Amino acid sequence: MFVVTNSETEALTISVIIPTFHRPDGALAAVRSVLAQTHAPSLEIILVDNDANQSCKPIAKQLAQDAGQTPFTYAVEPAAGVANARNKAVGLARGTFVAFLDDDEVAKPNWLANLIRAQQETGADVVFGPIEARLPAKHTVPHTYFQNFFSRRLDGPTRLIDIPYGCGNSLLKRETVLTKAEPFNPAANETGGEDDILWREVVAGGGTFGWAQDAWVYEDVPPSRATWAYLTKRAFAFGHNTTGQWYNRADKDYVRMVISMIKGVAQALALAPLVALLWIARHDRLAWAYDKMWRGLGKVFWFGPFRVGFYGAAAQKKQLAAQKA
CATH class of the missing domain: 1.10.287 (Helix Hairpins)
Structure with missing residues (x-):
């Protein structure tokens, strides 16, 4: 693990977590989209490589230079599993809020600012933003359906919602949602769904979910998935x-x-x-x-x-x- 930090940063509003597994190019694009955020509050970036062979280490070194004054942490979670990777990152996070961005997602420049604004407007413990899928140029599947399948859209303005979404493109209030040492259940390491289990706990604790109408990210769908x-x-x-x-x-x-x-x-x-x-x-x-x-x-x-x-x-x-x- 290595950390690049600005000593003048005393309090951080958001810890942006990007778990990655054998996708150095995707991780590179995801982190750079966070570094390009406009009107964003104080933040840090945590890239967790869920590969014991550290396949993302070369690009992490480049990103550490690109980060400049933005605190950047590259860590390795050798125990494979999506819950393991998320838990590792949460343990390193210092922000009041934690935002998750997947390693196949690229955030629009106003993503974080709009997530924070939506949280302030709704008071929600977890806020979700929309996702626009980008399919490969050559594919043999029904374009409209697969476009919708990999996208996340919800009509209407920023508001409280009843049904949660996946962890990618989300903002979590640390003090009410991430209270456990391992908030994401390792039982879901292979199948996914670790976020669904956490959301059930949020509901049981009286927590709320919100929708950030303008907090857009792109999801780049590789050819292997458009089948x-x-x-x-x-x-x-x-x-x-x-x-x-x-x-x-x-x-x-x-x-x-x-x-x-x-x-x-x-x-x-x-x-x-x-x-x-x-x-x-x-x-x-x-x-x-x-x-x-x-x-x-x-x-x-x-x-x-x-x-x-x-x-x-x-x-x-x-x-x-x-x-x-």
């Missing part, structure tokens, strides 16, 4: 999280876990014939129905050998296999 195979795997894993969150939380709720599985059975059975018809007709709604069907199956088969790993040890094994091939 039917990725959609299948991702939808199945999303279903895992819907059911698994009731089992992975500290106060396990077996009743809701079973209810989620029953809903998954009904969802999959209802959508399977619709998917077949839409496939034959090559209808525009095929991708939507296909996604929902696999989410239903994921709610049912969320345990043991059925679990799909996107992060952590599963991703590490996939990366090693690719290197040997």
